[in-house]
Amino acid sequence: MAIIRCRRSTAQASATVLGLTASSPASARLAVKSGRADAFFSSQAPLTYFVQQSKGELELAGTGQSNGFDDLYQGAVVPKDGPLRDVLLKAFQKLIAAAVGCLPDGTAFAVLPGDFPFLSGEVWRLVAGCEPSVPLRGGIGATAAGPQELAGALAEARYALASARSTAPDASLLTDVTTLSSVDQLLTGIPTEVRTAYRRTVLGPLLETGSVSSAVLLHTLQTFLACDGSWARTAEALHLHVNTVHYRIQRIEHFSGRDLSRLTDRLDLWTALLCRS
Template sequence: MRLRALLDTDALGLRLLGGEDELDRTVRGVMTTDLRDPSRYLSGGELVLTGLAWRRDAADAEPFVRILATAGVAALAAGEAELGAIPDDIVEACARHRLPLFAVNESVAFATVTEHVVRQVSGERAGDLAAVVDRHRRLMTSGPAGGGPDVVLDLLGTDLDLRAWVLSPAGRAIAGSSAAGPELPAAVCARLAAEHLAATRTGRRGPHRVTIEGGGAKRLDEGRRPGDGPGGTTYSLFPIRSAGRGATPASRDVRETVLSDWLLAVEADASDWPEERLDLLQGVTQLIAVERDRRDAARTVRRRLAQEVLELVQTGAAPAEIAARLRVAAPVLLPGLGAAPHWQVIVAKVEWDGGDIEGGPVAQSLLEEILVDPLSAGPEPSDRIAVAHNGDEAIALVPLPAVPDEHDGQETGLHADALLDSVRDPLTAGLADDGRLTLGVSAAVHSAEGLRGALEEARHARRVAAARTGRVCAAGHQELASHVLLLPFVPDDVRRAFTARLLDPLRDYDRKHRAELIPTLEAFLDCDGSWTRCASRLHLHVNTLRYRVGRIEQLTNRDLSRLEDKLDFFLALRMS
């Protein structure tokens, strides 16, 4: 706002004592001080309010006014409550330094002046920012991306002093303004996402307000005000709905989008914001939604590759044809990879009680988010994720860098429980009491021949997860013991995949080192684990036998002193 506007406001009761030629100066803020040297708190453009308590005699006026002028303040407003008329030495000092001077009537509180200036400045900044946001939107919709969500959030930080972040429904921080300071802790992100999803599922109108305290999050939507109770940080949560889904949110079932929409978290209580500012934030969410759709479009190639491989695997195509398609996919999913990767299959399914909601697209979008490292920042760390959907299930084809054959029994790839650890709370809130997510993870396979078995293994693991209680459940290949695989409903491909995973490390070792780990294992089991009898049968020293058995356990991550592991090896050898 301009200084001239202050004089036009009768409620402020300001009188101009000097600086008529400087009334077109811009006021960018307001500060109240009675310090003799307030320079450390000045950044320029302020209207400085003072009660003159710093003035002991006429000599104090010159240094005080010089400090204000050097700092670039817009004007000085002195109160008449303490000394009555403003002393001439202050008027003269302001005239020398060309600093506009106002007298504040004793009947007008400094708080009244401050509130008026802040409200006007904030409103004008919001108007300027709205114009910038509109220009940015036109750039993004008509040409190359204009910098992504971070640029828009930076505008909120610099122009409105709002700290803001874009979060995924699983609680991953996608973007944040440079003015937002330190990144939000992962636990806070997850809690904000959970509260947003819970509020969305109950149909409450946004923005949703939440305060984060030491003990967790508390909703403010139900009458609680930020000042009630212990201190905390208040956030207002705005949904970011995809701009490319066509129908308005009111015409769709919220369950179709609740697990895929981003959200904007602003560190402020929006309950008392004017409509203009709320409209501005709505425009910001629409702008970020355009960028979200752009990023989704970039996943099209990876989704198509996954769909093509999946169709080949399910139709029983020749391994050579599948391998050729994988060679095409590898450079896209793992650019610059020197060796052919291993592959892992993950199957996810989202089911809702009642309603006719297609679960495949929901599970696809959700699985793409789950497979991103929850601690990674930025909107596109998922360039190695290819997810297709088939009916009600989503299927991810995850490439893994090739590892040495002798990996000492260490598990490679993704683990079912680890995938859901950081996202369980937000997703549970989004699923509410009528939705369910189940997920199955296969072991890593080394070639196209193993993909069909990996797919069936992941599906069977998902069925194991579905048999458990809870809204979000997962199971991995480690939970498919061989004695379970003998059940008649288990597909043959799952049995073969399990057998290969258990025995292939030993076969590979025997082939490369001309060792005899497989025959040693068979003899050890036939001798009921007797070291003396087995060593005698193989014509080995007992220490040599112990070395071989130790190597078997190391390569397979099993313990031959355990009955369950002995049974697994026995059945695997019989099925091979």
């Protein structure tokens, strides 16, 4: 289910962009009528038409809520007399969007005042919990100081959305780009295909399936990097003689073309290890 946060803002107001998964209007309308989705968000004119055509099966949860543009109103269609109606009505009473829309890839977005509370609170939990079997994922970009920064904020929100999809493919999750504070978390926003290609390119033969020696070298590499490149600690962790660790690291350097005495090469290999599917 797609959720759009709405609230009026001024041209000078700082804003934050929120990206969410969305379907086409026709598909969304059918999904609500069939019970596969709880609500469909759009501007008031098409929503009114959809309700009229539903023969009493649907109703508007909110009407006349300005979204920051003259004569354009934002609302939601829900099953008639359903429990979600009151929840959405309360949400629309508090959230009046500055701008909402749908990107070419089907991702819905909303521009909100930077000081406005996000859906990570009560509203997000309520809407995500209406249908636990339907994953709802969203991404929040950092606050933009002015209109010239909105494009960057949207890019951040889409990256955070990709991270949410990768981190929780089967569950609802809202990710704020400002919480991606480690390399492992940052990589979650990169497409799986790109991560897989990088891992394969950097680690090469060390990823050969069915090869005992490759598996041993890969495990040695993981342990060596986890031990901050300490020969003694790696030997202790693997229950090996230090000379054996030296030999294995030399083999790893041979296959990978990297020099594990260099920080940049260590970072390349560590990143490749983090790029799991």
